Amino acid sequence: MKRLPALACMMILCLAPIAAQNDTTEEEQDIQVFNADMIQEGDQNIRISLAPSFPLNFPDFPSLFMKDRHQLSIGGIGSLGYHYFLNSLFAVGVDIGFGFNVTIGSRVLNYVPFLASFTFQPTAGKFEFPISMNVGFAWESYSNYNYFPGLILKPEAGVHYRLTSGWSLGLEVAYMFMPQFNKLYDSSRENFYGQFLTTSIVARYYF
Numbered sequence: 001m002k003r004l005p006a007l008a009c010m011m012i013l014c015l016a017p018i019a020a021q022n023d024t025t026e027e028e029q030d031i032q033v034f035n036a037d038m039i040q041e042g043d044q045n046i047r048i049s050l051a052p053s054f055p056l057n058f059p060d061f062p063s064l065f066m067k068d069r070h071q072l073s074i075g076g077i078g079s080l081g082y083h084y085f086l087n088s089l090f091a092v093g094v095d096i097g098f099g100f101n102v103t104i105g106s107r108v109l110n111y112v113p114f115l116a117s118f119t120f121q122p123t124a125g126k127f128e129f130p131i132s133m134n135v136g137f138a139w140e141s142y143s144n145y146n147y148f149p150g151l152i153l154k155p156e157a158g159v160h161y162r163l164t165s166g167w168s169l170g171l172e173v174a175y176m177f178m179p180q181f182n183k184l185y186d187s188s189r190e191n192f193y194g195q196f197l198t199t200s201i202v203a204r205y206y207f
Contacts, residue, residue: 075101
């Protein structure tokens with residue numbers, strides 16, 4: 001009978017390293033899942049972005065290659081969006097935003113874009129590389145003149161770092177093409193082909 005406590009102590013000492021090893025293995029598995037397969041089918045995120053908006057040309061396409069006297073000043077644009085992953089690589093979503101640029105004469109071009117987004121997003125460890133094509137329309141206003149619906153095409157690419165399982169933070173660069181086909185409504189008016197470059201700081205919350 002006196003040997004039973006000693007045997008029990010020996011068994012506890014032998015099993016303790018095995019239990020610790022199992023706990024370590026489970027932690028390593030959790031880390032591996034977080035690093036390798038962060039995005040799954042059905043994952044969703046809320047996307048928040050804020051960016052300066054650099055006008056490349058205005059009012060026409062050839063002005064892209066020269067300094068135009070109607071050049072707009074640097075403005076800004078912010079957006080809020082919802083995105084849904086069809087699988088680990090492809091997502092679809094919608095974004096709504098508000099942007100502005102000021103002219104040399106201190107008048108303001110305002111625009112409210114509504115965009116459908118199609119995204120291909122490969123990952124490497126905790127880094128994400130979203131490549132998106134955004135297509136939509138906008139309400140545009142300038143000097144008491146409103147234009148609706150205005151077409152918007154916005155290819156975009158960036159890099160994000162997954163801070164936690166729920167949050168990522170990154171930078172994205174986009175080219176935004178906003179034509180105005182004014183001759184369709186008034187033959188005396190000119191068509192405009194606004195082009196902008198944006199560099200966004202983007203935060204995404206996954207759920």
